[in-house]
Amino acid sequence: xxxxxxxxxxxxxxxxxxxxxxLIGVLFFLTVVVLMPFAIGPDLALLTRLxxxxxxxxxxxxxxxxxDRLFTADHEDGSLDLIxxxxxxxxxxxxxxxxxxxxxxxxxxxxxxxxxxxxxxxxLGATLAVALTLLVGTPALTFTGMIGAALAVALHRGxxxxxxxxxxxxxxxxxxxxxxxxxxxxxxxxxGTPFSILCALTLVSFVIGPFAAAASLRQxxx
Amino acid sequence: MTLTELANPTRFLALTARILxxxxxxxxxLLLIGLYQSVTAPDDYQQGATVEIMFIHVPNAWLSMFVWxxxxxxxxxxxxxxxxxxxxxxxxxxxxxxxxxxxxxxTGSLWGRPxxxxxxxxxxxLTSVLILFLMYLGLIALWRAVEDPSRAARAAAVLTLVGAxxxxxxxxxxxxxxxxxxxxxxxxxxxxxxxxxxxxxxxVMALAFSLLFITLHLAAMRxxxxxxxxxxxxxxxxxxxxxx
Numbered sequence: 001x002x003x004x005x006x007x008x009x010x011x012x013x014x015x016x017x018x019x020x021x022x023l024i025g026v027l028f029f030l031t032v033v034v035l036m037p038f039a040i041g042p043d044l045a046l047l048t049r050l051x052x053x054x055x056x057x058x059x060x061x062x063x064x065x066x067x068d069r070l071f072t073a074d075h076e077d078g079s080l081d082l083i084x085x086x087x088x089x090x091x092x093x094x095x096x097x098x099x100x101x102x103x104x105x106x107x108x109x110x111x112x113x114x115x116x117x118x119x120x121x122x123x124l125g126a127t128l129a130v131a132l133t134l135l136v137g138t139p140a141l142t143f144t145g146m147i148g149a150a151l152a153v154a155l156h157r158g159x160x161x162x163x164x165x166x167x168x169x170x171x172x173x174x175x176x177x178x179x180x181x182x183x184x185x186x187x188x189x190x191x192g193t194p195f196s197i198l199c200a201l202t203l204v205s206f207v208i209g210p211f212a213a214a215a216s217l218r219q220x221x222x
Numbered sequence: 223m224t225l226t227e228l229a230n231p232t233r234f235l236a237l238t239a240r241i242l243x244x245x246x247x248x249x250x251x252l253l254l255i256g257l258y259q260s261v262t263a264p265d266d267y268q269q270g271a272t273v274e275i276m277f278i279h280v281p282n283a284w285l286s287m288f289v290w291x292x293x294x295x296x297x298x299x300x301x302x303x304x305x306x307x308x309x310x311x312x313x314x315x316x317x318x319x320x321x322x323x324x325x326x327x328x329t330g331s332l333w334g335r336p337x338x339x340x341x342x343x344x345x346x347x348l349t350s351v352l353i354l355f356l357m358y359l360g361l362i363a364l365w366r367a368v369e370d371p372s373r374a375a376r377a378a379a380v381l382t383l384v385g386a387x388x389x390x391x392x393x394x395x396x397x398x399x400x401x402x403x404x405x406x407x408x409x410x411x412x413x414x415x416x417x418x419x420x421x422x423x424x425x426v427m428a429l430a431f432s433l434l435f436i437t438l439h440l441a442a443m444r445x446x447x448x449x450x451x452x453x454x455x456x457x458x459x460x461x462x463x464x465x466x
Contacts, residue, residue: 147384151377157367164360165381168353169388172395179399197398201391212384215301219376 003088004096011100014073022066022104026112029062033116044121051120052130052181056174058116059109059134060141064163064170066105067145070097071153071217080153080217090214098139098146098209106138129184129191133198137177140202143209144169150213154220173201231447234307238440245437252430259423275333277423281431282326283347286354287389289319289435293361294386297379307443309375310450312382313365314442318435320358326351346400350393357385371450 015022036054040046047054074080083093110131117127148166155161180194260277293315299308330348331341342348361378368374 147380151364151381155364155368155373155377161363161367164363168356168360168392169384171353172388172391175395175399194398204391208384208387212380216377216380219301219380220373 003086004092007083007093007096008100008103011097012104015069015101015104022069023108025062025066025105026108028065029058029109029112030116032058032061033119036120048121048126051117051122051126052133052185053178054120055113055116055130055134056137056178056181059113059138060167060170060174062109063106063138063141064145064166066101067142067149067166068152068159068162070101070146070149072149075153084217090217091210094146094150094213094217095143095206095210098142098213101146102139102142106142109138110134126181126185130181132184133177133180133195136195136198136202137173140173140198140205141170143202143205144173146209147212147216150216151220154216173198173205176201231307235444235447238444242437242440242444245433245440249430249433249437252426252433256423256426256430259426263423264419272333272336273420275329276420277427279326279329279333280424281428282322282329283351284428285431285435286319286323286326286351288432289315289322290354290358290382290386290389292439293319293382297382297386300375300379301383309372309379310443310446311439312375312378313371314446315439316358316361316365316378318438318442320355320362322431322435323351323355323358327355344400346397349400350396353392353396354389357389361385 033054036050037047040050071080074083084090086093113131113134114127117130122130145162145166147169148162151165152159152162176194176198179189180191180198183189183194184191256277260274263274263277293312296308296312296315299305300312327348330351334343334345334348335341361381364378364381365374368377
């Protein structure tokens with residue numbers, strides 16, 4: 001337990017330090033959302049309607065962008081080999097690393113959501129609904145994305161390959177995240193249905209993500 | 223003949239060399255029968271002659287999913303038993319599966335044009351097949367990104383299994399998403415039950431396409447084994463030349 005706590009503390013500290021790059025995700029999120037009105041036009045009514053979808057897409061892309069860092073830095077300085085050989089089960093270590101990554105890179109996205117909601121002309125209730133669905137959904141993005149990150153580090157290939165592999169897997173999360181936000185804003189379905197399925201997807205990703213990531217790390221680093 | 227005996231590539235090559243002509247012949251005969259039955263099938267009272275697209279479209283769609291199942295079994299073979307032919311099977315199945323998926327999409331869209339009045343409709347089935355196609359392409363990209371075949375095999379195996387777990391979830395989500403945004407045109411395939419006049423040609427075509435897949439897959443596996451041997455020989459030659 002102490003080993004896992006140590007890993008979480010260490011990862012968060014590294015991510016927040018100079019060169020950690022956790023906060024670049026927020027900057028990217030902001031930039032993507034600011035770009036949208038230039039493509040769509042400054043129509044506030046339209047932006048309100050598309051708001052939840054824009055915020056979710058931005059968060060999805062931002063969390064994908066930062067995923068590259070999840071294992072590569074540890075692989076470069078050799079600590080990943082120590083982690084793989086260590087006595088703590090690799091599945092648990094992967095889960096701890098993903099949790100730390102979410103705390104450092106995912107939570108800032110949720111904190112930034114109210115400000116971005118303002119730019120997209122969302123009212124307070126709608127912004128809170130999007131923030132709530134992001135709070136539940138972004139861990140799922142991190143945990144499924146971790147599989148891609150592990151594959152990328154095992155193959156020494158990152159960037160676009162990771163995006164191509166991970167994005168199709170995140171379609172269900174996107175569907176139910178946006179559906180739950182829109183259900184809270186306008187209906188017609190009740191908020192509970194898509195929201196509880198989103199929670200279920202997150203729980204499933206907690207199970208599949210660490211096992212698949214640990215498997216690909218073990219197979220890849222020989 | 224057990225799986226362990228088949229693990230020897232030389233024995234596999236010898237066996238498949240004997241089976242393949244028979245398989246190819248059976249495929250050709252069944253395809254001819256199936257195509258003849260499909261063309262002579264009576265026109266549907268609503269869809270007219272376009273219903274004949276079904277005899278090509280449905281077997282392709284069925285194989286697009288079946289091939290992923292085959293790859294998942296091969297992925298288990300790679301990860302659990304380190305079966306030497308499993309990664310050859312997984313690697314060669316991916317492009318074939320992608321082709322079937324692509325053909326299912328194309329025939330579906332050609333069928334959609336007269337039926338729905340548009341080539342593409344964000345219909346639940348079409349959308350989930352499109353995502354399946356994207357996942358096939360991602361898998362092929364992964365195979366092509368890495369030089370060392372055994373390293374690529376293990377990574378692809380993990381991804382294939384994750385995909386096998388995720389595909390039903392994606393299918394379910396897309397169905398849900400589609401009922402939420404009810405599309406303009408409602409699609410129903412000639413009523414709830416299929417008439418015998420269509421069922422029999424469809425079954426024949428499904429069998430023919432399955433045999434086609436097995437034939438193509440075995441032939442592709444042979445090619446891959448031979449390609450790896452040629453590569454090993456070339457590497458050996460190059461290292462000898464450097465030593466000399």
